[in-house]
Every structure is written in C-alpha cells, then in structure tokens.
Amino acid sequence: MSQTMSQEIVANRESETVIAVRGLAKSFGSQQIWKSLDLDVYRGEVLGVVGGSGQGKSVLLRVITGLVKPDAGTIRIFDRDVRDLSREEKVDMEARWGVLFQDGALFSSLSVLQNIQVPMREHLDLPQSIMDDLAFLKLAMVGLRPEAAHKFPSELSGGMRKRAGLARALSLDPEIVFLDEPTAGLDPIGASEFDHLIRKLQQTLGLTVYMVTHDLDSIFTVCDRVAVLADNMIVKTGTPEQLRRKPEHPWIEEYFCGERARAAKA
Amino acid sequence: MLKRHTGVILPTRAAAPGFRIELRGTAFCLVASGSWTVREVTDLDGGLKRLRVPIPPTPDFTGEMDISGIEQLDTAGAWLLQRTARLWEARGLKTRFSGMTEGFEILLEEVRRRSTQDRPADEGGASISGLVREWGVAVTGVGREAVLLTGFLGAVTATFVRIASQIWRFRPVSFVHHLDHTGFRAVPIIALICALIGAVIMQQGVVQLRTFGAETFAVNMVGILSLREVGVLLTAIMVAGRSGSAFTAEIGSMKMREEIDAMRTLGIDPMETLVAPRVLALIVVVPLLTFLGDMMCLVGGGLMAQVYLGLDAAAYIETLHNAIDMRHFFAGMIKAPFAALIIGLVGCLEGLKVTGSAESLGFHVTSAVVKAIFLVIVFDAVFAMFLSSIGI
Numbered sequence: 001m002s003q004t005m006s007q008e009i010v011a012n013r014e015s016e017t018v019i020a021v022r023g024l025a026k027s028f029g030s031q032q033i034w035k036s037l038d039l040d041v042y043r044g045e046v047l048g049v050v051g052g053s054g055q056g057k058s059v060l061l062r063v064i065t066g067l068v069k070p071d072a073g074t075i076r077i078f079d080r081d082v083r084d085l086s087r088e089e090k091v092d093m094e095a096r097w098g099v100l101f102q103d104g105a106l107f108s109s110l111s112v113l114q115n116i117q118v119p120m121r122e123h124l125d126l127p128q129s130i131m132d133d134l135a136f137l138k139l140a141m142v143g144l145r146p147e148a149a150h151k152f153p154s155e156l157s158g159g160m161r162k163r164a165g166l167a168r169a170l171s172l173d174p175e176i177v178f179l180d181e182p183t184a185g186l187d188p189i190g191a192s193e194f195d196h197l198i199r200k201l202q203q204t205l206g207l208t209v210y211m212v213t214h215d216l217d218s219i220f221t222v223c224d225r226v227a228v229l230a231d232n233m234i235v236k237t238g239t240p241e242q243l244r245r246k247p248e249h250p251w252i253e254e255y256f257c258g259e260r261a262r263a264a265k266a
Numbered sequence: 267m268l269k270r271h272t273g274v275i276l277p278t279r280a281a282a283p284g285f286r287i288e289l290r291g292t293a294f295c296l297v298a299s300g301s302w303t304v305r306e307v308t309d310l311d312g313g314l315k316r317l318r319v320p321i322p323p324t325p326d327f328t329g330e331m332d333i334s335g336i337e338q339l340d341t342a343g344a345w346l347l348q349r350t351a352r353l354w355e356a357r358g359l360k361t362r363f364s365g366m367t368e369g370f371e372i373l374l375e376e377v378r379r380r381s382t383q384d385r386p387a388d389e390g391g392a393s394i395s396g397l398v399r400e401w402g403v404a405v406t407g408v409g410r411e412a413v414l415l416t417g418f419l420g421a422v423t424a425t426f427v428r429i430a431s432q433i434w435r436f437r438p439v440s441f442v443h444h445l446d447h448t449g450f451r452a453v454p455i456i457a458l459i460c461a462l463i464g465a466v467i468m469q470q471g472v473v474q475l476r477t478f479g480a481e482t483f484a485v486n487m488v489g490i491l492s493l494r495e496v497g498v499l500l501t502a503i504m505v506a507g508r509s510g511s512a513f514t515a516e517i518g519s520m521k522m523r524e525e526i527d528a529m530r531t532l533g534i535d536p537m538e539t540l541v542a543p544r545v546l547a548l549i550v551v552v553p554l555l556t557f558l559g560d561m562m563c564l565v566g567g568g569l570m571a572q573v574y575l576g577l578d579a580a581a582y583i584e585t586l587h588n589a590i591d592m593r594h595f596f597a598g599m600i601k602a603p604f605a606a607l608i609i610g611l612v613g614c615l616e617g618l619k620v621t622g623s624a625e626s627l628g629f630h631v632t633s634a635v636v637k638a639i640f641l642v643i644v645f646d647a648v649f650a651m652f653l654s655s656i657g658i
Binding site for chain 1: 304
C-alpha cells in the first residue's frame with residue numbers, strides 16, 4: 001500500500017504550482033499595463049499582490065479568473081491551459097475557485113443565505129435542507145451571526161458584506177480563493193479581524209489564497225509570499241521579510257521601508 | 267477541500283465514497299472511505315439517514331468514526347461526520363474519531379464548533395397581518411407624500427419670492443443650461459411623437475366615422491383633441507420621462523455623494539441653486555413645447571387627411587379654421603405651466619429623497635416618472651371638468 005502510494009505522489013506540497021502565468025501582456029488603448037508578466041502561485045500559500053495604482057493589480061486578478069482577456073501570454077490553472085478548456089470544463093474549473101470582490105458583490109435581490117447557496121444551486125443538485133445546513137455552517141465559519149442569514153445585502157455593514165461575500169466564495173469549498181483588497185474600507189480592528197479570519201480559513205480548509213492588497217498590516221500578518229507589480233511586470237517576489245531586507249527596487253524600498261511599513265512591522 | 271496526501275495524486279486512486287458499520291470489540295465503528303466532499307454529499311446524506319443508530323447493549327460500548335480511508339474531506343463531508351457523531355452521542359454512545367490527519371482534525375474541530383448554534387426563523391414570509399400592515403403603510407404613505415409635496419411646493423414658492431426680491435440670487439447660467447437640456451433638445455422627439463399620434467387619430471377617426479358617412483368630421487375631432495388634450499399630455503409625458511427623471515438622477519447622485527451637504531456647509535442654498543433653475547426652466551419650456559406639439563399633431567393629422575380624405579393643405583386648413591377657435595387652443599395651453607410645475611417639483615423632490623445607496627437612486631428615478639405622469643393626468647382630468655363647466 002505505502003509503496004504504491006509513494007509512486008503516485010509525484011510532487012510534494014512546496015513545489016506544486018496551481019496557477020502559472022507566463023508572458024502576459026495587456027494594454028487598454030495606448031496604455032500598456034504589462035509587457036511580459038510571469039507569476040506562479042503555489043498550493044497552500046497566501047500570496048499577496050501589491051503595486052502602485054495603475055499597475056493593474058485588480059486587472060491581473062480579472063485576467064486570471066477569465067473576466068478580462070489578455071492580449072498575449074498563457075495562464076495555466078491546475079496544470080491546464082485555460083484557453084484549451086471546453087465550456088463544461090471551464091464551468092467545472094470555476095467551481096474550484098472562489099472570488100471575493102471589493103465590496104462583496106452580493107446579489108442585492110437575494111438574502112445572505114440565498115447568496116451563499118447560489119454556487120451550490122448552479123453547480124450541484126443538493127436538497128434544500130442540506131444547502132441550508134451548509135450555508136449556516138459557512139456563515140458561522142466566516143464569523144457572522146445566524147441572525148444575518150435572512151438579511152439582505154443593503155441591511156449589512158461593509159465588513160459584514162465582505163464576510164458574507166467570503167462565505168459565498170467558500171460555498172463549494174474551493175481550492176483557490178481570490179481576494180480583491182479584502183481589508184479596504186474596514187476600520188483597523190475590522191481589518192485585523194478579517195486578516196486573522198483569512199489566515200484561519202486558509203489553515204482550516206487548506207486554501208490557496210491570492211490576495212490583492214494595499215494593506216501593509218495584512219501583508220505582514222497573513223501573506224506567505226508577496227509579488228510586487230511595478231514597471232509593467234512582476235519585479236520581485238519573496239516573503240515580506242525578504243522584501244523588507246532587500247528591496248532592490250525604489251518602489252519596494254518606499255513601500256516596505258517607509259514610515260507606515262515600520263509602524264506595521266512594529 | 268483537504269487531501270490526505272499533500273501532493274499530486276493520480277486520478278486512478280479515487281475510491282468511491284462510502285461507509286460501512288463494523289463492530290470492533292466493544293466499539294461500533296463507522297468506517298468511511300473515498301472522497302467526502304460537497305459533490306458526494308447528497309448520496310452520503312441519504313445513506314447516513316437510512317443508517318440506524320446502533321443501540322449500545324451495555325453502557326461501556328463506544329462509537330468510533332474511522333476516517334483513515336477518506337482521501338478527500340471538505341466542510342460538507344466534515345459536517346456529515348460531525349452530524350452522525352452528534353446523533354450517536356445523543357443515543358449514549360461516546361464517539362471519537364480515528365485515522366485523522368492534522369488537517370482533517372482542524373477542519374472537523376472547526377465544523378463541530380461552528381455547527382452547534384441554533385438558527386433564527388425567516389420572518390420575511392407572507393402572512394395576513396403582514397399584508398394588512400403593508401396596505402396600511404401604502405395608504406398612509408400616499409397621505410404623507412401629499413403633505414411632503416405640498417410642503418415642497420411651499421418651499422419652492424418661497425424660494426421664487428426670495429429670488430424675485432433679491433434678483434442677484436438668480437442663477438442665469440444654470441437656468442439657460444436647463445432651458446437647453448429640457449427644451450431645445452426635446453424638440454425632435456416631441457415633434458415626431460406628436461405628428462405620429464396626430465396622424466393615427468386622423469386615420470382611425472376617418473375609418474370609424476366613415477360608417478356613418480361623417481368622415482369629414484374627423485378633422486374637427488383631430489383639431490379639438492390635439493389642441494385641448496393630446497398636445498399638452500404627450501408633451502408632459504415626454505418631459506416627465508426625459509427631464510423629470512434626469513432631475514431626480516442629477517440631484518439624487520449629488521445627494522449620494524454628499525455634495526448637497528457640502529453646499530449647505532458652504533452656505534449655498536440647494537433650493538436656490540438646484541431646484542429653482544430647474545423648475546423655472548420647465549415652466550418656461552413646457553408651454554413652448556406644448557405649442558410645438560399642438561402644431562405637429564395638426565400637421566400629422568393633415569398628412570393623413572390628404573391620404574384618406576383627399577383634402578389638400580388649403581382645404582384642410584379651411585376645414586380646421588371652421589372647426590376650432592382660440593378657446594380650444596387656450597384650454598390646452600393653460601395646462602402646460604401647471605404640468606411643468608408638477609414634473610419639476612416631483613423630479614426635484616424625489617432627487618432630494620435619495621439616500622446613500624445606488625438602489626435608492628434607481629427607485630426614486632422610477633418613482634419620479636410614475637408619480638409625475640400620474641399627477642399630470644389627474645390634474646388634466648380636473649382641468650377638463652373645470653373648463654367645460656365654465657363653458658370653455
């Protein structure tokens with residue numbers, strides 16, 4: 001038994017790449033965002049993507065999730081080129097990742113509970129009682145009280161909307177979660193709670209997290225690795241500590257060694 | 267989803283998800299295997315529900331969830347396992363898990379901790395008392411709206427008086443801008459719509475009246491109808507749709523972005539700067555558009571008269587001249603400034619009611635158009651009765 005197993009295990013955790021982006025180029029009109037962008041995301045890590053405004057952090061997230069078409073380059077997710085997928089395969093793959101948009105992007109006509117059940121309804125055929133149980137479980141896991149289940153998105157605060165959006169992203173227990181500025185617009189306490197929630201869920205569910213962020217506190221508390229977007233490419237990747245020690249780029253220096261970074265690290 | 271082996275496993279391994287019950291010494295053992303994920307949860311749930319909870323023959327019997335055969339586990343699978351364990355515990359079997367990896371243990375513990383809360387019922391369901399309450403709210407809402415609109419009319423009138431007495435408060439640039447937007451730019455669409463409706467009324471009139479041999483009276487009908495009702499109503503409806511909604515959207519989006527609060531803190535009165543120029547521009551523009559609408563209705567009718575009655579332009583004008591006189595024209599025109607006032611008031615008031623969210627903006631824009639058209643038609647009916655009773 002153990003012998004067959006060792007043959008089947010062909011790669012260990014550290015080196016398994018779940019997202020591989022190569023030679024990505026994109027421009028809007030005359031404005032070129034990236035000329036040739038390479039990025040790897042490994043299984044089980046929390047990757048923070050940082051960069052100045054206009055460097056296309058959010059656009060990169062949208063390109064990887066297939067919402068925006070790149071001009072050139074390849075994107076391989078779970079070792080499959082996303083361009084080669086048939087319609088059905090694309091749908092299956094989308095069930096293996098979840099996206100949290102900036103303000104949660106909950107469907108305003110549905111209650112929180114129904115919002116969480118939308119992916120289950122779309123991808124699976126589950127009885128209502130199971131969907132209710134699972135949705136309440138997800139609600140509790142993101143730290144929302146059960147009273148929030150029957151509220152509508154307009155009745156929730158910004159932080160609660162983000163948590164509910166996260167619960168929807170986690171609805172099908174995805175392998176990858178994309179977070180677009182998860183702590184933007186939250187007060188420092190709420191932001192810090194959200195950071196810990198992300199860390200906790202990542203460990204509990206074995207998630208791979210791709211996180212676009214500005215927030216230095218998030219980077220130092222949550223991220224295993226940081227990719228820096230500048231000069232139309234990923235200029236550097238590394239742990240937050242490595243980037244702080246050896247910035248080797250003016251923007252990284254300013255970002256990781258500035259006053260706010262020292263405060264975040266302290 | 268957590269995998270037992272943290273690495274790439276070739277697809278040949280995937281064992282069918284399932285479970286069986288074994289008795290191991292004094293322990294009832296649920297031996298689970300395969301992949302316990304949300305995709306398999308329906309089948310597993312069915313199987314587990316059919317499974318009878320083992321009844322311990324003596325108190326020292328225990329339960330065990332042997333999950334060493336589970337390859338993949340996610341929250342749904344963990345939830346099923348914990349639910350079963352809870353059920354067994356409730357029947358007096360002390361149940362423990364075995365064969366867990368570190369990751370599985372964290373997940374199972376988290377699910378156990380999170381799934382014990384009780385949950386509130388959905389209060390949003392329909393009930394008779396709820397229905398009655400909604401009716402009550404709707405009916406009293408109409409009354410509140412009427413009070414609000416009347417109050418707003420008073421506020422706008424007071425603003426007009428203040429502007430008239432302190433003329434430097436008047437905003438000519440804004441006024442001219444709204445003249446252009448609500449008036450001049452509405453000319454093509456109102457001309458076209460009125461001409462078309464005029465033509466349709468003439469054509470239908472001729473066809474219907476021909477049965478009585480009275481088709482030439484269709485000209486009288488079109489003449490009177492256009493001047494008294496159709497010109498002003500069509501214009502008012504078009505202006506409510508074009509400009510009333512635009513007022514709500516403009517003022518509403520300013521309200522959303524706190525621009526109106528900013529104006530107040532800078533000592534600028536939004537009634538003077540936003541509301542007054544808009545309402546005033548409409549009061550000037552709607553009578554002019556109504557005149558245009560009246561004429562285009564007659565032109566459209568004339569075209570159809572040529573086709574269906576063989577009247578040329580000179581003969582058509584001659585017939586019209588005999589059929590209508592100035593009182594019909596004035597009966598229509600007198601209504602135009604009132605329609606303008608209603609549309610302007612409703613549009614601006616709804617804009618000021620917008621709260622922070624985008625949904626509220628959409629709601630109030632719709633509501634402005636519906637209310638403005640409704641009120642214009644109600645006032646039109648009141649005017650029609652009033653004017654005919656004083657013999658105009």
